[in-house]
Amino acid sequence: MTSSFASLGISETRAKHLETLGFQEPTEIQAQAIPHLLAGRDVAGQAQTGTGKTAAFALPILDTLDTSAPGVQALILTPTRELAVQVTNAFRELGGDRRLRILSVYGGQSIERQVQRLEQGVHIVVGTPGRIIDMLGRQSLKLDNLKWLVLDEADEMLSMGFLDDVERILSHVPDQRQMAFFSATMDMSIRELVQKFLHNPVTVTVKQLKATPKRIEQVVYMVPRGWSKVRALQPILELEDPESALIFVRTRRAAAELTSHLQAGGHSVDEYHGALNQAQRERLLNRFRQQQVRWIVATDIAARGLDIDHLTHVINYDLPDSVESYIHRIGRTGRAGREGKAISLIEGYDRRKLINIERRVRQKLTVTSIPTRSQIEAQQLEKLQNQVLEAIKGERLASFLPIVAKLSEDYEPHAIAAAALQMAYDRTRPTWARTEGDAPNGGLMEDPELPKPKLRLKTSSGDRNS
Template sequence: MSEARFGELDIHPDIFRAISDLGFMAPTPVQDRAIPILQEGHDLFAQAQTGTGKTAAFAIPILEKVDPSLRHPQALVVVPTRELALQVTREFGALGKYRHAREAAIYGGVPYGTQDRALARGAAIVIGTPGRLLDHIERGTLDLSHLSVVILDEADRLLDMGFAPEVHRLLRHCPAKRQTALFSATLSVQVRDLARRFTHEPLQVAIDPEKANIDSVEQVYVEVLEQDKARALDELLRRFDTDQVLVFRHTKRGVDGLDQRLRKRGHDVAAIHGGMTQRQRERVMQRFRDGELHVLIATNVAARGLHIEDISHVVNYDLPEDADVFTHRAGRTGRAGKTGVAITFVGEWDFDEFDELREKAGVPFRKEALELYSG
């Protein structure tokens, strides 16, 4: 894709200037395909992971569409977590700095005052979590009757986290005549049903970046007894030259248990899972981004939505459930033109499943021997 491609997308000059300031050279695949669809006013159903540039894919057309002089919400972006609300708001601010369209981040766990003031000043773009958005509607501080576009970002996570009733209620407060777009990492039956109910003849886009960048990830597997996995991980963390490491476990209990064991072995480590509050997860993620933590242990669901460029190694402490989960996990490393390493632990009961996973994934694996089993 040539560097001139952003110019070929016919983007508003103010936004194009901001894109140039950010150093973006060319649109990502989801931007290249989704931006024209949204510019033309179509509804959209897009499969795109975190890390694909999907936020800009809907932020750019929204910033073109809204009128900064109007003092009411014209665009709504619904997100599953406070962290994502802040992340999306920052991106709107960066892309829209020459458009001067106000945005407001609306999420729970904080007092209403700052959000009330942001809405009263005339936010054109509202980004928020379902529960707090509904609270503002009921308090009379948020009016969605003038919206022209609604985005459901990470729609599958919204459903996974039990927000379906709130999303349905929110959309009933929006004008029937509007543009609606769903962005989702997966195309589950529930997500398809949501798209069917709330979009009108949507065009579909499917981007799977994890598969696209898996070629830049070296695949390693380690045969290890279940009881020895913590010792094996400790050994590998000390042997490998790692920047930051993301470790996957199936359960919250498993995440917390491994967190404690690695702490005792002297590692800078933290855990993230669905049993934590948004504030707790956000604090951990900020420490990881700031480089205070070497290792982050996460469940699949909690790791969704993470966008961190410097993950050098991913560790499948528990064998992934299927090839898609494996591919998505591995795709957390090897981003932004860098190479990465994905290490998969194969326990004594995992050999058949691992052989099947390796065949379906279609990538070569290198076996790594453990020193703890030598001699």
């Protein structure tokens, strides 16, 4: 690993600016890609999530940009507006130059306002294919002076059906320009795009995730017909009780709705999305690392900016379209020698995706029913039993013995203990499980055939039931 950004060829001024931002040394993808990009070579970069791909292309662009020259000099294509905002924020942070003008363009915002910004002069444009094509069609976006074109998250771009749009945009790019494609995967469609548009490219690759790490347990739950996914998720979360989890959803709107629902249920959860500025992202990550927030709900694109090593669970609330995306998602847990768990919720139409995943991971994934009330109660009681045993061994027990002695004048010790356990059990149950919620039984499935779970406490004279 190269020890400093300056040794990669980054200017001394920018290297010092990076130090003020806390960037001590380059990541592997940055160490491999930056020297080639600064040397004027086209680059095809493959690296997994959280490896610093944005800085790998942003730093060379910023170092070679002429802020005194008019016209757009760099165009970065992203598959979603969330990523466009994220990349734009990264450029602003890494740039540290007030003369630098950056514009993010995407659907859902006034195109007239974006055109007006272009007319005022912009050095870097970050945008989604559809809006870029609109601006090219209006001749509002001119690429005559373009020096750089970057295709970011190329695999996501193509999986979302943007191939024709991307090729149309690339056909407007001048011959004398430099290109870089960055992707988490490098399948045949990406390779064909590289071969067609990049000039004698250098390929840089960072070690990819293994297909199926053995330390990751994979569980699949079938959502019952007529159930909403959020109703199905509630008992799963109660049974699993994840210490730290990343919950993947398909859209930013779904992330907001699920986060709001879980927060209303009293869960420690927050949403992570591309519209957060750098300070907000760091604040949320710090809260998560300090366990002030236990779960994060995010889309694939937003989650690519997350660098988390201690996840106990990854939950696929929405199953991804790409098998590779599934591999990358579940690879976020079970790191650093720890064990992890990957949970997926599926509906009938997800069967084909599940078959493709099983072929890729070379493993049959058992589809399980949503946890029943008795299963959850049994686990809660087992957890309570462990807590009681810990309390018996603790030093504070003596403080409560006088209360037990006084109550024993009128009640049996077993009844007193059972009442205390009932109080502790009721207080540990989540709000949604104690009320009807949005569905009968608080979203739990009844299981009348299973016996009511019993708490078993081991004593010196053997086992007793209570």
